[in-house]
Amino acid sequence: MQSRSERFAAFRRALKDKGLKSTAQRDAIAQTFFATTRHMSIDDLYQEVRKANPRVGYATVYRTIKLLKDCELADERHFADGQTRYENADSEEDHHDHLICDKCEKIVEFNDQRLELLQEEIATNLGFVLARHRMELYGICRECREGAGGGRRRPER
Ligand SMILES: [Zn+2]
Ligand SMILES: [Zn+2]
Incomplete structure (x- = not known):
């Protein structure tokens, strides 16, 4: 970093x-x-x-x-x-991807080496040299599922 x-x-x-x-x-x-x-x-x-x-x-x-x-x-x-x-911007060693809550729009960052390697492998198998990728997962966060009408009032970004 x-x-x-x-x-x-x-x-x-x-x-x-x-x-x-x-x-x-x-x-x-x-x-x-x-x-x-x-x-x-x-x-x-x-x-x-x-x-x-x-x-x-x-x-x-x-x-x-x-x-x-x-x-x-x-x-x-x-x-x-x-x-x-x-x-x-990420430097190469601290790349991260995103999980986004559809309800409160909270953005959570994650990095999983298994996912990174799998993406490399898929690209290589299909004849690509990977330059970059964008991984975004959408769903409902825990706070929004648990809280009655819950979640934060203001999305945290
Ligand atoms: Zn949420
Ligand atoms: Zn980010």
Whole structure:
């Protein structure tokens, strides 16, 4: 796992490569993003960044997250609800997949080596060299099944 400061250094290099200046706003956006373990929509990130720097505009958040995605620091996720979300990109050794609750939209991360190996095996048998995969399992979480009308009021991402 890359440290937060390594990610930030990579972000600075990416800005430079694109001929963009590092600004207080862009830095605040990147720092906020690197500090989170959540799966955030652009709007979530915008709300969060504004706590640190109220002058940050939505368009800047939008462009910065696209840049983070371009330089592979952010992974874009499309879960079934149609909302695009971003999370810190996996390094190779800490890849994870997702379980998503259809009711409260809670997202749980997991990693299972058996599944990873099986996917490799299936791909190899079908003549593929695997570059990436996306595994999303949907269902109803325990809290939602047990609670009377239960689950959390606000989905945790
Ligand atoms: Zn649930
Ligand atoms: Zn995730």
